[in-house]
Structures are given as structure tokens and as C-alpha cells.
Amino acid sequence: MNLVLFSLCALHFLLNLISVSCERQDINALLYEKFDKAASCFRLLNGTHQFGCSSSVSGSLGVIHFIQNEHDIDWLINNAKAGPYMAVVPPKIFNQRNLMLELQSSKDISGILLAINGSSDRPEYFSPDDTCPNRYSGEGTCSEAWNPEGTSLLLVDWGKPMFVVKDPVVISKMHECFLKFNQPFDDSQIHKSLCSLQMKSHMHAAVDTPTCIRRSNSITFVFNPLSYCDGMGDKNIISTLEPIKKPDNRSILLFSTRLDTASMFDGVMLGAMSTMTGLVTFLATAKLLSSMLPANSSYERNVMFAMFNGEMYDYIGSGRTVYDITQNTFPKTSNPIGFEHIGLMVDVSQLSKSTQLYCHTKKMNNDVDLLTKDFCRSLETNAVKPVTVSTEVDEELPPSSVHPFLKKDKNIPAVVLANHAKQFINRYYNGLMDNASNIEYRYYNSSDIPEGSVQDALAKISTSLARSLYEWVTKKRYSGSEVVKPDIIDELLHCYLESRNCKIFKDANAPEEKLTADLTPLYVGVYKSVNPITKLTALTHVYFTGRDVNISESNCKSSVDDYSYYWISGQSGKGECKQTTVQLLKALSPAFEIDGYDWTSREYSTWSESVWQEMSLRMFLKPSGQQEMVTLIIGLVTLVLSFVTVYWLKSQAHLLFQIEVGVAC
């Protein structure tokens, strides 16, 4: 009986061992939980200050603490003992500037994690930008609070790292760990192992742009070829309806919009209402206008299409254009234009599904007033129902690309089109939640688009706008029936907000080009690298406004005289050659090129972005001091004991191991 029992036990034991399968259990993976989808805040510099976040060189460490309300912050800053802490804040706390600044100034807080728990976790407003965006680079004093809910957190030097997590799975993992190890929240925390975070996002640059450039230039050794910061910027996309040749005064309409959004965190900005609605309307208007006006029509007046980049950072793109105009190199050194040639500047700013369009003009009390009011009136008469246009006369125009132009020559007639009057209706201006749901967009994928949707509204606004531009160029009303179809808007918004691997981008690229489905953020980045979205937008613009020419693929590449040629897939997918005036022009602030530029002058943008090497966020268990001490003491005792024992054995060996002579051993 015993034998049976024993063999059963042995069998069980063996089975147990055999069933241990070989799976790689990395110690590192057991110690750390790494979160790849976390986006980090980074450091930006301007001519006088530094903004944003940076961790310490080896990464900042802190005990996780989830914050729900002010009391938690209070406890964390004044009573908590097991610090430093990582404060995990929901968007509603992040929205309260005073609370965030309290966290920022506390030495017990080593970092901040913004936890957005899925798409439903939306506060009523969320805008980290200034109440008057681009406050110091506009042409006026910025007396209007355009963005009343703006917290200006973009313009804070945090001095600690900050990450954002949007994945509910990641947040629940952290929360579980926090509840399991860190409770109860009192002094007993000191004696326990605590769930902690490590944030690594060390920034190389510091102080301000001129300091950083000076330091970068002083790196002379080859073995340290790293720069500390790079000037921000990208490319402007510029084209004209007809090539410019000896223009008359006030004969060019500069039709503009912006291409970028501001961003606090790396790689997560969509800017649906802040930027996308305007850009999409702009592209659709340009497309319609090009097809309304027959090729090579010799009107006196011309339209220049300009998509400016880096506008959220003190008008990098439009500031550069103004500088190029003063240098007589815009848009081409062979045929430059001057400020006097600009007859009207129309900027498309934020739009939405609201069909109430505001035509912002500036109060001038001179002839300029007439020109701008004329355009607004023309827009009113050309408005396609249900679009209604009201003229809004401002002391200062809303933040838009017209500012650098007006700063240089305040007599340029300028109009800004937007969905708002004195205050943005966008409550997520340059915020993380400014996504498809902010403009109530959903992709219809060529099924019927109902009236009242954002696609429908933007299509009608584009049509109205194209008609009034037509009227401005030809000086007569449009009698045709061409309109912008909501499908185009639907497809474009899908491309920009949901997937780059979309119909229009495919048609606009070369046939062999492969697109990935991910989204590219619209943050302008550094001048050194061209943002992929700029290239895609330029190609879309070529596809929409370029003229078909019968040229084979091999000859369709160079630029000749006034035109450049692009080989794109086209609707057929087989490839076609487009003749276009589209140019990609430098959008880098002249401040980085002018020798001895006064960085405090506020004339041009001075933003630069710090270089960083690694951004990572991981969770781990910080051992309690007690556990550390116990391990250390056991180790030291073992060491000492071994030495004593071995020494004793060796000294007594002649007695212990005494072997009688003759015994083989």
C-alpha cells in the first residue's frame, strides 16, 4: 500500500517536472512593464526662454499616485512621505492651471503622467494653448481672449518629465498596481515596496535658442558630433493659378491656410478643428477654382495658393514668406512679387459643421476697408445655402497667417474666414482631444452623406468660397454649375484624421508608392526633416490643381520654366503626368539665417526643438528600504561567515584531515 502511494507520488512529481515548458522568462521583463504607446512631452526653446519637459539624464523615478481631486494633490505635496512621486492626473485636473503649477513647483513630484482613459474621457474643454495664441508675434497687442479656455500649459517650463497615455489597458494596469502595492495612503508607505514609474526623456538643450546654438557651434570635437537643438520649420506649399509674369499692383489674391498644429507631446496631435477643417476646405476650394477657370486664360488677376507651415509657433512659414518677399526672392528669384502686388489676402482658419461663416476684417478707416468689405459682400452673395456669411470687424484679426504680412505692411487688405466671432467655438484648440469626434466626423466611404454633416458644410463653404474667388479674378459672377462634392471632403478628412492609406493619397502619389495606415502628426517638427504630411498634402494639391499633360513617365520629373511636373497614379491608377506651379519653399525662420539677429526682437519666430535620445516609460516595483537592508545584511553575514569558516578549516586542516600513512587517498 505504501509502495503504491509512494509510486503515485513519484509519478505526480515526475509529471509535474515534465510539464514545465520552456518559455523565455526574461528577468528584465519580470522587473519592468514597459509602455510603448506613451507619448512624451519635450523641450522647446525660443529667443528668451525654455518650455516643456525633461527628465534627469538617467530617467526620473517616482512612486505612482493617482490623483482624483485637489485633496489628493494636497496630501501628495504636504503629507506624503515615501516620495518622490509620479502624479497621474486625469484631463479634468490637467485643465486646472493652478493645480498643475502646484504639482510643477513641488520638489516631491518627480514627474506627471496625463492619463486619458479612452475616448469617452473628454472634459468639456481642453486647450493647452494660450488664451491669445501667438501672443508675441501678432501685429497687435493681443487684447482679445480668442481662446478663453486656454490654459497656456504649452508655455510652462515644467522642469520634470511628463507623459501622456491614452490606452485604457495601460491605465488600468497602472491603477491595479497602484491599488495593490501602494495602499493604504499613509506613512506606512515608507515600509513597503511601492509601485513606481520611470520616465526617461532627457533633453539636451537648455536656457534658450541663442544659448543652444552657441553651444552647438562650439562643439568642435569629432567624437561628439551631436547638436543640442534644431530650428523648427518645414516647407511651405506655394502655387499659383497661372504662372506669375510681371504682375500689376494689387493683382494677386493670396489665398492661404496653415498646415500644422502645436503639440505638447510627441507624435499625438491631429488638430481636427484647429487645422484640418481649414486645410481640407482650402484644398477643395483650390480644386474647384482650377476647374472653373479654363487653362491659359489671360486674366489680369491671379490667385496664389499658400499653405504655411509652422504657423502655430509664431508664424514660421508666413514670417519666412514675408522675409523672402522683402529679399525679392518670392516665389521665384526670376519673377519676384512685392507687397504692393497683393490685392487681397484671404486666410482660411478654423471651420466646423456650423454653416455660419464669419468674414473677419480689420478696422482701418481707409480704402483698405472697402476692398475687404467688398470681398465679404461677394462671399455673402455667392454663399450656397445653408451657408450664411456675416462680416465681423475686429480691432485685431484672429491668430492666422495674415499677421506677419500686416506687421510688415498694414495696408494689405486681409480677410480671415472662420466659424467663430470674438471667441473660438473650438473648445479643444491645439488640444489632445481635437480629433474626429470634435468635428463630429464619421467616414461615409462613398455612401450618401446627409445634409448637416461636417462634410456637407465644408463642401458648401468651399463652393461659396471658390465662386467668390472666381468673381474676384474675372470680375464677373460664376454662371456654371460646378460644386465641391461632399465626397471629396469625406475622403480628405478620412486621409488626415483616420488613415493615410486612403484613396486620395493613393491617387496623388506615384503608382509604386506604398502608404502605411498610421497617422502622421501635424506638429511641424524640425526643419532638418520634412514632415511626411507636408509631402502628401503637396501631392494632393498637385493632383487637384495640376493640369494633365501628355508626357511619358521618364520625362515627367524635371521642372521647366514656370512649371514642374509630377508623375502620380491618378484616378485610373496607371499613372499620369501633371503640370503644376506647386513649389515647396523653405519654412525656416530667417532668425536662424540672419547673422547677428537680435533674438529678443520678436520680429521672426525663434522656436527651436531640443534634441533627445530616448523616450521611455516603464513601471516597476521600488523595493522598501527594509527589504534592501535585509538582503544586504544577509549577504554580508554570509560573506563574513564563509571567510571565518574557511579560514578556520584551513588552519585546522592538519588535524581534521589527518590521514594515516599507507592509506591510499
Added chain:
Amino acid sequence: MTISEFVGCACIAYGPLLAMFVFTIMQDPIRIIILIAAAFFWLVSLLLSSVFWFILPLKNTLIFGVVMSVLFQEFFRYLIYRLLRKAEAGLKKVSVPDTNIEITNNKHVLAYVAGLGFGTMSGAFALVNVLADISGPATMGLKGSSSLFTIISAVLTSCFVLLHTFWGVIFFNAIDTHNHMQLAWVVGSHLLVSSVTLFNSRMLYFSSVIPAITVLVCSAYMAFMICGGSCRKCKVVCGRGGGGAQGDVTPSPSNSAT
């Protein structure tokens, strides 16, 4: 931050090894050479067993790899035994004054040094990975793993270092005296201790540590007896020394020439 945990674990795992090296190996160049040679043999056995693991099926059944690895180690222990016995004559000729007399006079010294060499290398492989990772800010226990993990790993490593030393002494003696029981003990207990460490993956730490320590004590006693020790001598020595000594019995056969 847990540099203290790192130091603690390193001391537990390598403390006895370091002590033995300092007091019994360091003074004699020949011993160091033999130690390194033995360590190299262990390394080759690991290489071969991993090659076999890679070629043969059953990759995912860990016990298979363990058994094979143990058999390879014992085979290489036999090889180094053959090598050292062959080298003995040569060693006698290389006489550095006052140093390697014991090696030639006491066979157990060779066995002890070879065993320690095996232990050194296996100890290094067992824990260095873990040590490298725990020098960071984190400790074990985040994903349901036990906070005892590191300390248990260190204790087991220490056990294996000592076990290899004792096994070396027993094994060499077993072959010299054709004692099959001792040979079976070495191979059997090696298989047993290696197999029970598989329980660690289920966090049944004590079911691996307790057998390991039991086998360690038995092997230590056997090695002690083989080298000519006995309880009687022990009592005599303790009585003489005032009964101050305790702890694990480490055979350091030396100076037994009479």
C-alpha cells in the same frame, strides 16, 4: 537604486566561493590553472548540451534539457579527471618551491580544485543575468513574481558552487576506488537537485531549496569523510578550539602530508 540588493545577492552567491579562492587557491599558480581548466571544461559541456538541445526535438520540455545538461557535465567531469590523472606525472616535475607539493601528495586537492572550477563557472552562468538586471531601480514582485526570487536565486547559486566542489571530491575518489555507490550519488543527486529547481517557475521555492540544501549537507559530509575527516576528529578540534566553529563544512584538504 537597489545597489544594496545587488551587493547582498552577490555576497550570498559568491561569498563562499570567494573565501575558498582566497584561502585555498590563490597562493598556488598551479591550482589557479587547474581551476580555470575545469571552468573551461564546464563551459564546453554547456556548449555541447545547448547544441544538442538545439538539434534534437523536445525543445520545449525543459526537463529533457536539464537531464542532458547534467549528463554532459558529469561526462566532462570524467574527462577532466582523466586529464588531471594524465597530467599528474608532469605536475610532479613542475616544482615551484613550497607551492605545489600538496597537489602531488594529496589527490583530493586536485579533485577539490577541479570541482571548485566547475562550481565557479556554473555559478557565474546561474546568476550574472539576474544580477545585471537587479542593479536597476526595480525589485521582483511586479507581475505576480515573488520578491523572494532574487535571494532564492542567490542561495541556489551558492548551493551549486559548493555542491560542484563536493561532487568533484566524491567523483574523483569514486573513480579512483571504483566505488559505484559514490558515483551514483554524484550523478543522481546532481540530476535531482537540477530537476527540483524547475519548481522555481511555479514559485514553489522551498521545494527546490530544501532538497538542494539536504543534498548539499549529505555531499559535504561524504566529501569530508572521503578526505579523512571524522566526527571524532571534529569533536577533538572543536573542543580544542573552544567550540567556536560552526557553519557549513567546507573541505579544504591541505597540508595532510605526514
